[in-house]
Amino acid sequence: MAPLHHLLALVSTFGFISVQAASDLQASKPAKPDPCAAIGGKKWVAPADVRACYSSFKVDAAIKSNILEVVSKTLAFHTSVNYQIKAPEPFTQSVHEDLFRDIDRISHTQYASDYDFHIDLSRTLKRLNDGHCVWINSCYDSSFINYLPIPLTLLTEKDGSQSVHIVPEAFQVASAEFPDEISVWQNALPGSLKGKLDSLSGAKVLLINGRPPFDAVNANAQITGSYQAFGTRQNSFFSSYARAAASFNYIIGNFAQQSLPLADSVNLVIQRVNHTLPDIITLPYRSRINPATVPFNSSTTYRANNCVAIPGTNGVDLHDSSLAPSTAAKFQQAPVPPTPQKKHLLNVFLDTAPLSDVVLPPALQPTAPALNGSFGVGTFYMQKDGKTGVLALGSFSGADYNLMQSGLLKGLQTLKQLGATQLIVDVTNNGGGYICVAHWLHRIIIGPKSTTVPEAGLDTEARSGPLARQIVQQIIDKNLDPNQELLYNPLNWNDADNVQFPANRNWLLPARDVTINGRADSFSPRLGQECQPEGFTSTPPDVGLFEPSQVVIVSNGRCASSCSLFSITMSKEEGVKTVVVGGKKDVEQEYCGTVGGQSTDFSTIDTEIKTAQLKNSPLAPPDLLVHGVQGITWRLGFGVTKTNEPEEWQEHRADINLPLTAALVNNPVGIWEVVAAKVFA
Ligand SMILES: *[C@@H]1O[C@H](CO)[C@@H](O)[C@H](O)[C@H]1NC(C)=O
Numbered sequence: 003m004a005p006l007h008h009l010l011a012l013v014s015t016f017g018f019i020s021v022q023a024a025s026d027l028q029a030s031k032p033a034k035p036d037p038c039a040a041i042g043g044k045k046w047v048a049p050a051d052v053r054a055c056y057s058s059f060k061v062d063a064a065i066k067s068n069i070l071e072v073v074s075k076t077l078a079f080h081t082s083v084n085y086q087i088k089a090p091e092p093f094t095q096s097v098h099e100d101l102f103r104d105i106d107r108i109s110h111t112q113y114a115s116d117y118d119f120h121i122d123l124s125r126t127l128k129r130l131n132d133g134h135c136v137w138i139n140s141c142y143d144s145s146f147i148n149y150l151p152i153p154l155t156l157l158t159e160k161d162g163s164q165s166v167h168i169v170p171e172a173f174q175v176a177s178a179e180f181p182d183e184i185s186v187w188q189n190a191l192p193g194s195l196k197g198k199l200d201s202l203s204g205a206k207v208l209l210i211n212g213r214p215p216f217d218a219v220n221a222n223a224q225i226t227g228s229y230q231a232f233g234t235r236q237n238s239f240f241s242s243y244a245r246a247a248a249s250f251n252y253i254i255g256n257f258a259q260q261s262l263p264l265a266d267s268v269n270l271v272i273q274r275v276n277h278t279l280p281d282i283i284t285l286p287y288r289s290r291i292n293p294a295t296v297p298f299n300s301s302t303t304y305r306a307n308n309c310v311a312i313p314g315t316n317g318v319d320l321h322d323s324s325l326a327p328s329t330a331a332k333f334q335q336a337p338v339p340p341t342p343q344k345k346h347l348l349n350v351f352l353d354t355a356p357l358s359d360v361v362l363p364p365a366l367q368p369t370a371p372a373l374n375g376s377f378g379v380g381t382f383y384m385q386k387d388g389k390t391g392v393l394a395l396g397s398f399s400g401a402d403y404n405l406m407q408s409g410l411l412k413g414l415q416t417l418k419q420l421g422a423t424q425l426i427v428d429v430t431n432n433g434g435g436y437i438c439v440a441h442w443l444h445r446i447i448i449g450p451k452s453t454t455v456p457e458a459g460l461d462t463e464a465r466s467g468p469l470a471r472q473i474v475q476q477i478i479d480k481n482l483d484p485n486q487e488l489l490y491n492p493l494n495w496n497d498a499d500n501v502q503f504p505a506n507r508n509w510l511l512p513a514r515d516v517t518i519n520g521r522a523d524s525f526s527p528r529l530g531q532e533c534q535p536e537g538f539t540s541t542p543p544d545v546g547l548f549e550p551s552q553v554v555i556v557s558n559g560r561c562a563s564s565c566s567l568f569s570i571t572m573s574k575e576e577g578v579k580t581v582v583v584g585g586k587k588d589v590e591q592e593y594c595g596t597v598g599g600q601s602t603d604f605s606t607i608d609t610e611i612k613t614a615q616l617k618n619s620p621l622a623p624p625d626l627l628v629h630g631v632q633g634i635t636w637r638l639g640f641g642v643t644k645t646n647e648p649e650e651w652q653e654h655r656a657d658i659n660l661p662l663t664a665a666l667v668n669n670p671v672g673i674w675e676v677v678a679a680k681v682f683a
Pocket residue numbers: 275276
């Protein structure tokens with residue numbers, strides 16, 4: 003299907019205003035008032051008005067070609083481009099995107115506006131369904147966020163039937179998060195429902211825009227990106243929770259939260275709780291300015307304040323200046339400390355939506371005290387049964403690196419002192435973080451054995467492209483990285499036997515040359531472990547803390563990057579059980595996705611290039627002119643079972659799929675109780 007048709011097909015499924023309508027705005031009289039001035043200085047606006055502002059910018063040929071050149075040349079450092087042309091089974095159906103062919107198509111396509119160009123490029127990268135390799139432009143993505151006050155969920159009845167519902171806690175969440183806008187939705191309800199938004203909570207959803215709800219769920223799965231598995235992308239339509247620094251937070255889901263102003267309203271046929279007759283309602287989406295969007299009062303100030311490169315968008319020559327925080331930080335799906343900590347390597351996925359700061363309603367928060375060792379994003383609880391300990395871990399970063407390691411150890415030891423013999427690790431919506439914290443957690447739960455010492459993770463390879471090889475050679479020949487700050491410094495890596503490379507060894511050679519989907523590709527020799535001993539900042543105990551059979555990893559399948567590294571090695575090497583909560587019962591549920599090995603982005607690669615004095619190379623991406631981010635997988639982890647194939651494309655089917663009921667939805671403690679009873683019985 004041609005991409006424009008593709009877009010329009012999705013648009014009509016959702017009842018979205020189409021790109022054609024958006025371009026009609028452009029065709030109207032030039033005397034029209036400035037469409038960005040109309041939304042400037044306002045907190046809540048209509049999505050159509052945001053679209054009018056975004057669509058008012060014509061494509062600037064120089065900017066378009068700059069973006070495409072930066073993205074293309076950065077992709078030379080992304081490990082998976084050629085695999086993603088046609089991913090191996092079981093992901094062939096889900097991932098079949100030839101990026102370079104599409105970038106060429108985009109370069110030859112005329113767009114009515116810069117916004118239309120952005121949507122096409124963004125969705126092209128999202129079709130990789132790889133949360134590491136995403137194009138984000140802050141000019142559009144999440145500059146304004148589109149909301150409805152009725153997050154949805156998929157519930158399973160006692161008889162096994164499944165239906166989409168408005169979440170039972172919808173009104174609580176919406177009135178707490180949108181107190182200044184809720185009256186708009188109250189007044190939008192028809193007839194006797196007016197002012198009774200609370201009566202919609204828990205309602206069964208029979209139709210969305212005149213179609214069965216899964217039409218909308220599946221249309222969203224085609225454009226949401228981030229995870230290879232179809233089931234995981236279906237689940238992104240629905241609400242969920244995540245452990246954050248101060249509390250459990252609420253993830254609204256793609257139905258009720260959009261990072262672009264795609265839809266203006268939704269028409270639903272619902273059956274309210276304790277009602278037999280259906281109600282038909284239409285609710286408007288409302289667009290709220292992102293607090294990170296810099297205030298503006300015109301098209302000119304909107305562009306100047308939000309759309310041009312800022313410090314951190316591009317890299318620096320480390321000989322001249324120090325690093326600014328990367329632009330990517332805003333979109334990393336795990337909190338990462340603001341100061342770059344190069345020594346602690348990250349594997350974290352990106353999304354066009356920022357991390358949620360909506361708080362899970364108080365009635366759904368655990369009431370048991372957080373135990374010693376807890377560090378916010380990692381919190382320990384003892385269950386009422388006196389034998390099940392819980393670690394709720396919302397990210398593998400998000401707290402101080404050393405504190406995370408000491409806290410994980412202390413918390414698990416505290417649980418044992420309190421009598422815990424079994425452990426639930428809840429990684430719902432854990433988007434990754436520090437690689438060595440993932441290795442650490444595996445090592446301390448399991449104890450020292452061949453799968454944890456010297457390496458509790460996966461072997462990896464980087465791509466061995468010509469510019470990458472030159473970077474390494476420059477570092478060696480000209481001693482350009484005396485402080486060992488660069489990723490390409492040989493001293494930062496160990497070979498397959500876990501021996502550190504000498505300072506003068508071009509570690510990308512001899513390359514492993516392969517043909518992938520008919521394209522020639524080159525990878526570095528295999529890299530061994532990178533975390534032990536220096537990356538472990540506490541002393542690991544001599545024995546494992548829990549029996550693998552008494553450990554279970556629980557999530558909604560949205561566990562990525564370092565969370566995948568942890569879950570995969572625990573599952574495949576130690577036999578730890580995995581549970582996915584929720585999801586359509588006839589669709590396979592994966593316990594993780596977007597594995598990678600190490601992620602990074604354009605600005606980091608640009609720092610490597612500039613510090614290696616290679617910015618003049620024809621292979622080097624130019625500085626990016628817009629406030630954008632291109633993420634990549636920089637090293638790819640190799641498989642546990644099929645050791646010569648990337649783990650990215652191997653099976654990660656959950657052992658158990660726990661159906662979500664009205665009592666369990668977004669209720670972590672309720673879920674842990676059922677998991678303990680079911681798995682440890
Ligand atoms: C639905 O009916 C049941 C049984 O009468 C009652 O317990 C429950 O509170 C009602 N729920 C709502 C939302 O009205």
